[in-house]
Amino acid sequence: MKTLCIRGVTGSSAIHVGERLRSLEKYLPRGKLVIITDTNVQKLYGKEFPPCNLISIGTGEAVKNLDTVQAIYTQLIEFEADRSTYVLGIGGGIVCDVSGFAASTYLRGLKYGFVPTTLLSQVDASVGGKNGVNFAGYKNMVGVFNQPEFVICDLRLLRTLPERELACGFAEIIKHAAIADAQLFSYLEEIYPKAFALDEEVIEKLVYESVVIKSTIVNRDEREKGERRKLNFGHTIGHAIEKITTLSHGEAVGVGMGVAAALSVRMGLLTEQEARRLEALLGRFRLPTHIDFDREKAVDALRRDKKRAGDEIHFVLLEGIGRAVVQVVPIQELESVVYASL
Ligand SMILES: NC(=O)c1ccc[n+]([C@@H]2O[C@H](COP(=O)([O-])OP(=O)(O)OC[C@H]3O[C@@H](n4cnc5c(N)ncnc54)[C@H](O)[C@@H]3O)[C@@H](O)[C@H]2O)c1
Numbered sequence: 001m002k003t004l005c006i007r008g009v010t011g012s013s014a015i016h017v018g019e020r021l022r023s024l025e026k027y028l029p030r031g032k033l034v035i036i037t038d039t040n041v042q043k044l045y046g047k048e049f050p051p052c053n054l055i056s057i058g059t060g061e062a063v064k065n066l067d068t069v070q071a072i073y074t075q076l077i078e079f080e081a082d083r084s085t086y087v088l089g090i091g092g093g094i095v096c097d098v099s100g101f102a103a104s105t106y107l108r109g110l111k112y113g114f115v116p117t118t119l120l121s122q123v124d125a126s127v128g129g130k131n132g133v134n135f136a137g138y139k140n141m142v143g144v145f146n147q148p149e150f151v152i153c154d155l156r157l158l159r160t161l162p163e164r165e166l167a168c169g170f171a172e173i174i175k176h177a178a179i180a181d182a183q184l185f186s187y188l189e190e191i192y193p194k195a196f197a198l199d200e201e202v203i204e205k206l207v208y209e210s211v212v213i214k215s216t217i218v219n220r221d222e223r224e225k226g227e228r229r230k231l232n233f234g235h236t237i238g239h240a241i242e243k244i245t246t247l248s249h250g251e252a253v254g255v256g257m258g259v260a261a262a263l264s265v266r267m268g269l270l271t272e273q274e275a276r277r278l279e280a281l282l283g284r285f286r287l288p289t290h291i292d293f294d295r296e297k298a299v300d301a302l303r304r305d306k307k308r309a310g311d312e313i314h315f316v317l318l319e320g321i322g323r324a325v326v327q328v329v330p331i332q333e334l335e336s337v338v339y340a341s342l
Pocket residue numbers: 038039040041044059060061064091092093094095097117118119120121124125126127128130131132157158159160161162165168249250
């Protein structure tokens with residue numbers, strides 16, 4: 001097991017990669033515990049949860065909203081949760097986002113931790129203290145910055161993940177490599193069959209290296225005023241695609257990274273060969289790179305991006321594999337890339 005730390009304004013977070021769900025109790029304070037999970041994870045791993053009050057939410061992006069958060073508040077009141085109650089989110093990125101937001105706002109904030117159970121949530125959603133829900137058709141529109149006290153990444157839990165969900169996690173690992181670590185990118189190009197087979201050594205290295213990249217960036221810029229924006233590589237277009245298709249978050253980010261790479265080439269920052277390397281790697285991890293969909297709707301969704309400022313948007317480009325740069329790009333330029341490259 002390896003441990004990494006994030007020291008944020010709102011508290012510190014210890015991320016334990018390779019720890020086990022069954023060792024959870026040593027991280028929990030005494031007192032009342034409320035676990036928030038989803039129905040799938042409860043079915044698979046509920047028997048391994050410590051004694052607690054349990055809240056189970058539904059699954060899918062459609063439950064990541066204020067109605068679900070309200071239902072959680074109601075159950076917390078029924079359980080007589082007070083300021084000393086500890087909240088633990090056990091599940092994928094949706095459980096992490098919803099439970100982290102509910103814990104951070106109920107009674108102005110309860111202490112909380114995460115056991116992320118998808119690859120995507122282990123390498124991304126559980127790390128960094130951004131917790132939020134969708135609102136009025138906008139992704140992650142309402143939320144907080146607040147660090148979980150601990151994150152336990154039990155790699156054994158990944159064995160029950162469907163292949164499509166695994167691929168989504170690899171999309172975020174590829175993103176981390178593409179923006180910050182050329183060596184990790186080359187390693188992914190070599191070991192992808194072992195990664196997909198969840199070879200213990202390989203998956204532990206990939207999760208750990210990924211969390212190192214994310215936590216290093218978060219430690220430098222917790223509130224996303226500058227460098228943290230790089231973590232949005234592939235996400236501006238990805239969120240627009242996620243909104244108008246049936247692709248999952250990770251798949252949409254994969255397509256978004258392809259478009260961002262195409263724009264990087266067009267702006268003379270990235271070579272075509274490097275863009276092709278990225279596309280090939282996404283393909284090896286069985287992620288869609290080209291999809292057909294309504295471009296008008298994609299452009300409309302882009303125009304409504306919450307990160308937009310006037311006619312411009314902070315957009316993450318690559319100036320090489322392993323090197324990201326944030327530039328203010330006119331929305332019009334983005335629109336023409338969406339029309340040209342999808
Ligand atoms: N807050 C952040 O910093 C951040 C970062 C990245 C992504 N996100 C958010 O995370 C969400 C996506 O997360 P996700 O991909 O984990 O999706 P998810 O939470 O929907 O999980 C995917 C599916 O896998 C199931 N599942 C979970 N663990 C399992 C296991 N061990 N075995 C079998 N099935 C399991 C879930 O029930 C669900 O059906 C999006 O809403 C995205 O916006 C947040």
